[in-house]
Amino acid sequence: MVDEMKTASALVRRIEAGQAEPISDREREQLNELLATYSRRFGEAEGRRLAESLHSA
């Protein structure tokens, strides 16, 4: 888990340095799809809470 988070941070650094390809629209859609599935399975309120925590963190 920690390793995965390090990987994600490293990706951001590599994107900023131009070493990795930027995030695509498709990837943004995929994140929204994941959030929509989360809301559908665990309730709208839980989905909103998770989305807000992502924005406020």
Place this chain on the structure above:
Amino acid sequence: MTRKKWILSLAAAAVAGGLVGAPIRNAASPSAVDDPFWRAFLSGPPVAGIFAVMAAVVAFYPAFRTSEVAKSNAARDQWWNCAQWALQLAGSDNQADREIAKDALIALNTEATKLESAMIIRVIAKPRAQTAWTRAQM
């Protein structure tokens, strides 16, 4: 089910069986077992066969439950292995690889627990990543 609950369930079933069976037995003719056919039936192979089937069912259930639990654990292990692979690939430099990883995570997310699902979303959309996503949109 714990051992104590299992024993209590068996005791409750025995008591319930007695409560239901006693009135039925008393309502029937006292000489019912004296009938040659029923005597042969109750003391012969037919009832022995019925008890053998009941014993087989009692023996089968724990084995079936054990097998189901093992199958469920194996499925969870497989899920976690796939999730690890996809989360690792989601950090790839290559856009196509990341899209494949996220498609896999979308599929895996349908079987994830609440905690696992939130973890997947947080790993993908962590704040620093969001900054990069916002910049990429500009």
